[in-house]
Amino acid sequence: MSIIELKNVSKTFDAKKSNIHALSNIDLCVEEGEIFGVIGLSGAGKSTLVRCMNLLEKPTDGEILIDGKNLLKLSNRELRLMRREIGMIFQHFNLLMQRNVLDNVCFPMEIAGVSKAEARKRAKQYLDIVGLSDKAKAYPVQLSGGQKQRVAIARTLASNPRIILCDEATSALDPQTTGTILNLLKQINKEYQITVVVITHEMRVVEEICDRVAVLDHGVLAEVGDVKEVFKAPKSNAAKALLLERKIKQLEGDVANDI
Amino acid sequence: MIFKDMMTMLAEGTRDTLYMVLISTLLGYVIGLPLGILLTISDVDGISPNKVLYKILDIIINITRSIPFLILLILIMPFTKLVVGKSYGTTATIVPLTIAAAPLIARMVESSLKEVDKGVIEAAFSMGAGGFTIIWKVMVTEARTSLLVGVTIALGTILGYSAMAGVIGGGGLGDIAIRYGYYRYETGVMIVTVAVLVVLMQVLQWAGMLISKKIDRRRGK
Ligand SMILES: Nc1ncnc2c1ncn2[C@@H]1O[C@H](COP(=O)(O)OP(=O)(O)OP(=O)(O)O)[C@@H](O)[C@H]1O
Ligand SMILES: [Mg+2]
Numbered sequence: 001m002s003i004i005e006l007k008n009v010s011k012t013f014d015a016k017k018s019n020i021h022a023l024s025n026i027d028l029c030v031e032e033g034e035i036f037g038v039i040g041l042s043g044a045g046k047s048t049l050v051r052c053m054n055l056l057e058k059p060t061d062g063e064i065l066i067d068g069k070n071l072l073k074l075s076n077r078e079l080r081l082m083r084r085e086i087g088m089i090f091q092h093f094n095l096l097m098q099r100n101v102l103d104n105v106c107f108p109m110e111i112a113g114v115s116k117a118e119a120r121k122r123a124k125q126y127l128d129i130v131g132l133s134d135k136a137k138a139y140p141v142q143l144s145g146g147q148k149q150r151v152a153i154a155r156t157l158a159s160n161p162r163i164i165l166c167d168e169a170t171s172a173l174d175p176q177t178t179g180t181i182l183n184l185l186k187q188i189n190k191e192y193q194i195t196v197v198v199i200t201h202e203m204r205v206v207e208e209i210c211d212r213v214a215v216l217d218h219g220v221l222a223e224v225g226d227v228k229e230v231f232k233a234p235k236s237n238a239a240k241a242l243l244l245e246r247k248i249k250q251l252e253g254d255v256a257n258d259i
Numbered sequence: 260m261i262f263k264d265m266m267t268m269l270a271e272g273t274r275d276t277l278y279m280v281l282i283s284t285l286l287g288y289v290i291g292l293p294l295g296i297l298l299t300i301s302d303v304d305g306i307s308p309n310k311v312l313y314k315i316l317d318i319i320i321n322i323t324r325s326i327p328f329l330i331l332l333i334l335i336m337p338f339t340k341l342v343v344g345k346s347y348g349t350t351a352t353i354v355p356l357t358i359a360a361a362p363l364i365a366r367m368v369e370s371s372l373k374e375v376d377k378g379v380i381e382a383a384f385s386m387g388a389g390g391f392t393i394i395w396k397v398m399v400t401e402a403r404t405s406l407l408v409g410v411t412i413a414l415g416t417i418l419g420y421s422a423m424a425g426v427i428g429g430g431g432l433g434d435i436a437i438r439y440g441y442y443r444y445e446t447g448v449m450i451v452t453v454a455v456l457v458v459l460m461q462v463l464q465w466a467g468m469l470i471s472k473k474i475d476r477r478r479g480k
Binding site for chain 2: 094107
């Protein structure tokens with residue numbers, strides 16, 4: 001059984017002039033323990049897709065199964081419990097600005113009713129994993145983007161998730177910091193067998209950490225496959241376009257280096 | 260008027276004014292804070308949108324806010340009498356002050372809470388937080404600086420209103436200023452009383468801003 005399974009998922013936003021079909025009939029499986037990438041141009045529906053996976057966005061049609069359980073059939077309470085198993089990290093980190101780093105990491109445990117002493121103890125361990133033990137007492141405003149994302153990662157680890165969803169988690173970071181965050185995600189995936197879904201518009205991210213990738217094109221699933229195969233022989237136009245863009249960027253980089 | 264008597268009168272006036280202002284603001288928050296929260300969450304982009312509820316609250320608040328305070332004071336006199344037993348004096352003035360404060364506070368709470376980053380609220384939902392946790396631990400806590408600025412503004416506004424209540428024998432410094440300055444032409448007493456009001460306003464403003472800055476973690480330490 002796949003850990004995440006989308007069956008015929010569609011999402012339409014009602015807009016004044018015409019409805020926006022953000023997702024159309026998506027069928028998709030993510031297997032336990034893999035790092036799964038979703039790539040597509042801006043507006044392709046990537047965020048909508050990943051937000052459907054924890055029901056932050058309710059699909060207009062279709063089923064979302066986590067571990068075989070249909071999210072749309074859960075009661076509010078069951079959904080809240082389920083969400084604790086599905087961590088999420090965001091492009092803009094979304095930390096609580098009025099709490100220090102340690103208390104930010106404690107927050108999901110507070111929600112889960114873990115005692116304060118226990119939460120603090122565990123929070124320190126998670127900060128250790130992301131390499132930020134020395135910043136426990138700092139406030140988010142005092143951290144760099146990369147450090148903030150590490151706190152966000154520690155925070156998702158705090159609810160012991162089986163899945164981590166990343167929506168453009170590195171898009172606000174410079175290339176070097178992107179590398180370290182990607183490595184951290186990879187390490188967490190390997191060490192704790194947490195399934196990771198990464199949403200991105202950067203080929204590089206997929207190339208560096210994903211096992212498999214889905215290509216979204218205007219709300220339609222254009223192609224799914226092993227990263228190596230998709231890179232070697234892209235079938236869809238969307239994948240070809242994204243690869244071409246990547247190649248042009250590389251060439252530009254080379255030229256810039258030559259000069 | 261003897262200096263000593265005037266000092267006693269001013270001290271009592273200050274005490275009465277503070278009593279009215281603090282109690283009315285407190286009661287104003289008892290009503291206004293939940294209203295402000297309801298407005299925030301029931302609005303279209305809130306965490307539990309409800310057009311009808313929002314519209315009803317919106318209209319009630321707008322109506323209450325557009326009635327000039329002096330008119331409100333007189334309009335609700337029968338109600339005040341019902342609640343307190345009489346329609347003049349410091350305790351009676353708390354009723355109209357509270358009714359004037361609540362909608363103002365509700366609006367300020369609404370605008371403070373709406374400043375909270377939607378992304379942070381979303382993150383809390385993704386962790387499995389319920390509505391109650393989101394409201395108290397995310398919205399109210401994240402907006403605390405702005406909420407405290409609101410408290411300062413509310414106190415200042417209510418202080419101004421309480422002085423106006425002097426016109427109908429509302430008690431406190433405003434009452435003194437009107438009795439001596441307007442009815443008895445003792446301009447000296449009036450000026451001193453007004454000076455005390457100015458000082459009170461300054462102190463409130465200064466203390467409020469100081470505290471709200473102190474608890475803000477967004478500017479580093
Ligand atoms: N809440 C919403 N209301 C209306 N339309 C929306 C909403 N959210 C997304 N959309 C629309 O749905 C489509 C897909 O949006 P989505 O945010 O999923 O794209 P994306 O692939 O994540 O893009 P980006 O790379 O820019 O983040 C877009 O056309 C967008 O305008
Ligand atoms: Mg997006």
